[in-house]
Amino acid sequence: MTAGESDGLRAIQRSRRWVWIWILSYVPVMWVVKRTTHSDLAAAPFVLIWTVAIVRCIARVMFVRCPRCNGLFHSTHSSPAIWNLLTRKCLQCGLPLHLEKVIYPSLE
Ligand SMILES: [Zn+2]
Numbered sequence: 318m319t320a321g322e323s324d325g326l327r328a329i330q331r332s333r334r335w336v337w338i339w340i341l342s343y344v345p346v347m348w349v350v351k352r353t354t355h356s357d358l359a360a361a362p363f364v365l366i367w368t369v370a371i372v373r374c375i376a377r378v379m380f381v382r383c384p385r386c387n388g389l390f391h392s393t394h395s396s397p398a399i400w401n402l403l404t405r406k407c408l409q410c411g412l413p414l415h416l417e418k419v420i421y422p423s424l425e
Pocket residue numbers: 383384385386387388390407408409410411412
């Protein structure tokens with residue numbers, strides 16, 4: 318494992334974390350906006366911002382490259398896929414996302 322690979326894996330973890338942050342933040346933010354403004358129209362800009370942000374984050378995760386093989390990390394082929402965003406390893410070379418969970422790193 319090189320320093321570039323571990324930095325790349327941390328970047329993948331960070332981009333995946335942002336997807337979860339946006340997903341989990343929707344309900345509390347909308348609750349606060351609706352509670353303070355009592356208007357659906359006032360919530361529209363927040364819904365628009367949230368939608369753009371979640372699409373951008375998911376697209377970023379879909380197009381992320383593996384630091385080892387430079388293939389798409391979440392895709393089994395050369396085109397990006399949205400179906401494997403929860404995978405724990407590169408679907409092209411098998412590089413695990415969380416190296417601390419690998420029992421025998423020399424066998425990787
Ligand atoms: Zn790979």
